[in-house]
Ligand SMILES: NC(=O)C1=CN([C@@H]2O[C@H](COP(=O)(O)OP(=O)(O)OC[C@H]3O[C@@H](n4cnc5c(N)ncnc54)[C@H](O)[C@@H]3O)[C@@H](O)[C@H]2O)[C@@H](O)CC1
């Protein structure tokens with residue numbers, strides 16, 4: 001099994017992994033040759049020979065560029081190399097790589113992108129920490145209107161690998177070839193969209209690197225958890241498969257809770273109850289034959305209500321209605337210490353007093369804020385208020401509130417109070433439509449009700465929900481996400497069973 005295949009590395013951790021390789025006898029030159037050749041192979045696989053320009057920077061990113069130029073030339077491509085630094089000023093592995101080129105070298109200032117059909121951007125890699133300047137900035141600007149192919153080595157120049165943020169102008173990129181493990185810029189917004197297609201290539205860093213380099217997070221992947229309830233005990237009955245309660249809003253506002261409850265049923269909870277006031281009971285009961293709607297006593301402590309229903313988990317917030325009652329209900333439910341999903345109104349209602357929420361939460365709670373809800377609870381951890389990337393900001397939020405935080409978006413980050421964090425990009429922009437968050441909350445609730453630990457329930461649900469989203473065609477809505485959930489659950493769990501079976505037969509296979 002390769003060492004932490006889903007790890008995400010900052011630029012400095014990547015440097016430590018490189019150093020580990022060197023300490024194990026794999027030289028920097030070998031790593032650079034492997035990196036350059038992997039990038040060249042990716043180009044050769046995708047494009048027929050054409051006029052190419054390789055833009056080489058002053059450091060090791062540029063070093064990769066010199067190797068790429070040689071490989072493309074060896075394959076018969078017409079290649080020109082443009083360099084930012086004098087070749088005589090290069091040092092280390094980059095100087096070695098440049099020495100292998102042996103052809104004409106042009107200053108970067110002489111490069112006109114439109115003279116070439118393919119550009120290799122090997123100016124700066126993941127360690128870039130300030131905006132591009134001079135000729136590099138001019139070319140990045142020109143690339144915005146360039147209609148040829150632009151391939152980035154490691155990261156598009158101008159994009160910070162760690163912050164995934166744009167500093168000034170970034171090369172417009174069709175494909176990014178990166179090495180060993182993903183960096184935050186390949187996964188977090190807006191970096192992910194700016195990288196184009198991302199291809200991850202091994203460069204021969206030996207297993208054991210993670211003893212020296214600490215990942216900043218993990219890419220969410222089915223290798224990391226099992227779909228809860230995918231194998232149903234032959235003796236199971238509805239009550240043994242988890243009892244999920246979903247709090248509903250008043251009459252005319254129960255749709256969000258019903259979406260969550262339906263996702264709870266599909267996610268495998270054996271008995272799902274929607275709890276509502278008297279006025280909304282008919283609306284809920286008449287919407288689905290299989291949904292159980294029960295009235296709760298408005299003044300009863302909500303923890304007692306959940307206990308009376310023998311809830312193994314609860315979802316609170318979708319369409320619940322903001323007001324003092326909801327605040328009291330959330331705090332009372334937290335006191336029961338059963339796993340809880342808090343979403344939407346159950347988060348926003350604490351905007352004026354986030355600490356009152358944080359004091360009540362426990363480690364089996366999962367908060368599912370989108371950007372607006374996150375900003376209400378953690379105003380000092382927004383993108384504008386805090387220098388950290390979304391991984392760091394979500395991790396701090398989870399630590400502060402003592403619960404699992406699922407910070408939703410195209411780059412959903414899941415963080416646990418102990419500092420572990422996962423990034424999910426297995427999703428689709430078609431999920432950006434009303435009600436899909438309610439479906440996600442219900443699915444997490446279903447997994448919690450079946451006994452999954454909070455962070456696993458969150459990671460599994462985010463992935464399966466994303467998988468359902470990827471199955472949507474044009475016109476997809478939260479209803480069609482629900483309709484796709486069974487196929488998504490089946491596909492993800494079948495893939496897990498197959499992989500486990502292969503590993504049993506061939507324990508040494510990845
Ligand atoms: N052994 C290694 O370290 C390997 C490194 N590899 C490549 O090396 C790259 C990292 O190399 P480096 O650490 O040399 O970094 P870069 O090549 O990205 O940057 C080189 C230098 O430019 C400086 N710089 C940063 N931002 C700048 C700006 N806006 N304007 C001007 N200068 C700026 C940096 O301080 C750094 O000294 C990776 O992205 C990867 O492509 C690969 O060859 C694999 C092996």
Ligand SMILES: [K+]
Pocket residue numbers: 061121122123124125152153154155156157
């Ligand atoms: K680059």
